[in-house]
Amino acid sequence: MKTISFAVPCYNSAAYMDKCIESLLACDEGKNDIEILIVDDGSTKDNTAEIADAWQEKYPGTIRAIHKPNGGHGSAVNTGLANAEGRYFKVVDSDDWLDKDAMHEVMAYLRRQMELAEPTDMVIGNYVYEKVHEGTRTVMGYKNVFPVGEEFGWDDTKHFHQSQYLLMHSVIYRTELLQDLGLKLPEHTFYVDNIFVFKPLPSVRTMYYLDVDMYRYFIGREDQSVNEKIMYARRDQQLRVTRIMIDAMNDAEIESKKLERYMLNYLSMMMCICSIFLRMEKTDENEENRAAIWEYLKQKNPELYKRVKNTALNWGTNIPTEAGRQFGLAAYHIAQKIFKFN
Template identity: 30%
Template sequence: MSKILTIGVAAYNAESTISNTIESLLVPEIMDKVEILIINDGSTDGTRKIIEKYKERYPKTVRVINKSNGGHGSVINKTISLAKGKYMKMVDADDTLEEIGYVDLVNILQSETVDAVLSPYFTANIISKEKSLHGYLLNDEKIFYDKRKVKFNDYYKKIKPTLHSITYRTAILRDSKWRVDEKCFYEDTQYSLYYWLDINSILLLSKPIYCYWLGNENQSVNIKNRLVRRQQAISVVLNLVNFFDSEKANMSMQKITFFKSEIDGYTTFIYKLLMALSDEKKAKKETKIYDTYLKQNSIVLYSGLGNYGTSKKLARLIKILRKTSWHGYYIVYKLLNKKIIKQITV
């Protein structure tokens, strides 16, 4: 039987969580319609042994690819090239899927052809197990639609896609010339955006499918790790800026508006991240370097900072600092540093 959905599982040194993830994907009702494609990204612990056992037990459902370490982005790119399902969804090896929404998704996609599916998702604390529901609309509006098929041009001002909310039609990914960055973190932002360049039809669902587990100090979104890896985050965002700059001439006005809004949110976040550094001199120096690069690569996003996305207050302050040759930066830093750290702490 042809597969409806490929679940790409990114696995690196995940021996303590990978079984829980895979078990959430092995729902008997839909196993014959699903391909679970586990990419072992050069793990050095017991991950490979665990996933090989699942491959042996479920040979018609589970596929395992063992490769050298290339980072989360390399797993996404590999999954795009190997997926057999008509649709594709990525899952990290420390997250899970919600059975009701997952089953519903697969059954619905049997008779639907759309470019992308958006669904709500949970974030959950690994210690307290407390869950919080998130939406796929701007400002995290928890307004969900049950099997509503819409056109991108009618919803481009409303949607807020993330890796956890998106299911793509595989052909959209495979036919795109864009691939996410490898050997780095935070490239899921690229995965969440690049492919909307070719998306015209969207299916909106009401049931949560993904559960994103937080609270592990080793996670890339932990603030300490964000700061240590900030150059990777900057590189990913600047490549998004370059993507927009290279493609905007061929975009419709709706696509331009959508990408401006989304990428503006990420470009502004970098200013916030740098202001969370403990060394104010280093924060100022790196902010000026980043700001210069942004100006050189996309005057549209540079001059329009904060006009399209979030963090408008911070964006206004950045624009004032530009006009004063960054005099007064330390005052702004002292006012916002602790508040920003609190905002971005996961």
């Protein structure tokens, strides 16, 4: 068994996928214990498919090129997970990369887990917002939340800051945990990474945090899904993802109060984003959709609805009247500048 499977969803990624793959190959360190699954998600506008095949031909025991019809990022992640043979599973987007020095420490820990009957469920590292065109970077770490250098559970965690969440970039799951859960992300939908780091959490019993800047998250392309204009255009997909997260929290057996609080805050953030983007343009359709997502939460779980609705995030962004709408948008843009998330 390989130590880790890296899934690289690719869609017309020819311009930047090589840098990503090279950073993953560096994780092998001569051990021949990683696999890289390049998932070509029906690319048609460039030679992504040919590049994937060339990588497989060059590293036949390490890299597999998987070609599939276009189904979106979630579909590509699903395909990667279905084909993963490593003990651990990590998604690395094709325009991002992993830090070599940080991964040396991460891989050393993962390799030690190969010797254990009960390996750690989730391994966590820092991620870095790389705004290449601005020449700036923002490190997002968890030293204030997690013990460093020891295995722990949810009850051992401390308080997350308001802007601090586990993202797809920061987590490495035990593959079997995700496969046993039957995790399936929706197709033709953006923002499914939120489901990836939300729905599995109640199944995670053990964690290990390394305070290293593992994942480099590129921000700056005009066509990127976190671009504000694109997020507004895809607000229907944001609503779809949020409904799935509401269902996940409603259905899950969450044993730890600390995990429950974290998931509540994460869901509150998602509801806040929905509200903000549905108020960017004042239309009847947007107002109807905003009312509908809140009603969906209320019908699914009235108690959860009250708790989410009364958080500071959602009280501020849902103040009625035009003044309230402007307040919510202003708060969003201030957060944008402080946290540099898009």
